Amino acid sequence: MGNSALANEAVKSVALTGNEAVATAMRQIHPDVVAAYPITPQTEIVQIFSTFVADGLVQTEFVPVESEHSAMSATVGASAAGARAMTATSANGLALMWEVLYIAAGLRLPIVMPVVNRALSAPINIHCDHSDTMGARDSGWIQLYSENAQEAYDNLIQAVRIAEHPEVNLPVMVMMDGFIISHGMENVFLLSDEEVRKFVGERKPHYTLLDAENPITVGPLDLQDFYFEHRRQQAEAMFNADKVVQEVADEFAKLSGRQYEFFEAYKLDDAEMAIVVIGSTAGTAKYVVNELRAKGVKAGLLKMRMFRPFPAARLREALADIPAVAVMDRADSLAACGGPLFGDLRAALYSASKRPLMNNYIYGLGGRDVTLDHIRTVYQDLEEMLRTGEVKREINYLGVRE
């Protein structure tokens, strides 16, 4: 927490669950339209938000739809009509949105959606892992992951500006870990309603369906002669997002005193071994890093914030000189070659002249608890990798019974 935030009279520290913090951010963003369907552990977000609507605290048009497919479809329609539109979901709800996720991105609609990470069925499970949003990593949405309720709150507010930036015009999903963050209570620093209102501003769409003076056609047939050009535009927007995400983070830092980067490098500068991780497990792992540092072990950690677009060049710069790196995936691609973060990170490091020894840990599936001891064993494996210069086992399943 920087001084500028403490000097700011509007800063309030409030005890909130992750869902409450995200619902509060949505109230302050004050979208024109929210269309949503309940699913554990996201339900509270839209439930609390619908209370704000019923109490007249926001003038948002709230559309209680009959499925997530409809939730995303209604959000797409509203966004194409020029509205600032939001929804929220988890797991199988996200899976049911699938085809419309690609439509939102392809139509270049700046929709913002909190996603509370939860395991996909079957077997049915309501607890945290990242298999839901990792599956959506190629849908054309920008993805920001959060370690705690504060980051979920801050990321959601920044997401509006990133999505609506004229050089981006892409939907953004903001993740937090189901139950661990969504239902865990922590102190969260809130901005004032006025500060958020000013920061997000008004959406200024270039074209809208409701502009009868200037009619447009949205979603026409786009065949061999133009579809590729539109996909190329989408790719360019993802390249542009890299710059915009940092600009928005810097502006947000001036307002809040909280500076965000593409990833957090924790005690990484002189590290001889590091864990790369996403989400709430970073907090547990930092505790172990501190423990090891106290013993003189040069341990470090890299916590991903932005997964799409994938900040490959920056990650290469941050990790190439570290001799041993363990990548922790809270999702298994079931590809028999490791998790999604592992695959992308290894690809990013391929062009480095010096590359770390790397291995992969699939962990915490279906909400399986990740303890300090689990993280300690990962650093022990890294120490062994350093000592022997060999990766004993590339793909490891951490915390599963044999």
Added chain:
Amino acid sequence: MAVKEKPVAQEVQKPGWKSIPIGGLILRGGTAAEFHTGDWRTEKPIWDGEKCTNCYLCWVYCPDTSILLEDGKVVGVDYDHCKGCGICAAVCPPKVRAIEMVPDRD
């Protein structure tokens, strides 16, 4: 018969990704009429005005709007948009048979 080589149509240079509206937007409305779906046709309905009784069944059932009316009378088929599905010929009453489907593969 002497075979005359058809001149190859000059490919019109289409705009690149940097200059077209994003997301497939078309900055006008009512553009569907400009898309000639008649190109998709492999069979073509031939309408016979002598036999037609103006019952309008073909006009009602056409899934496009390709049966043309003028002053309340059927006057023919809009070949720019008719995809050749044959529904008009199928619903034309058996005693009338004013529409016949013929191959159209050129």
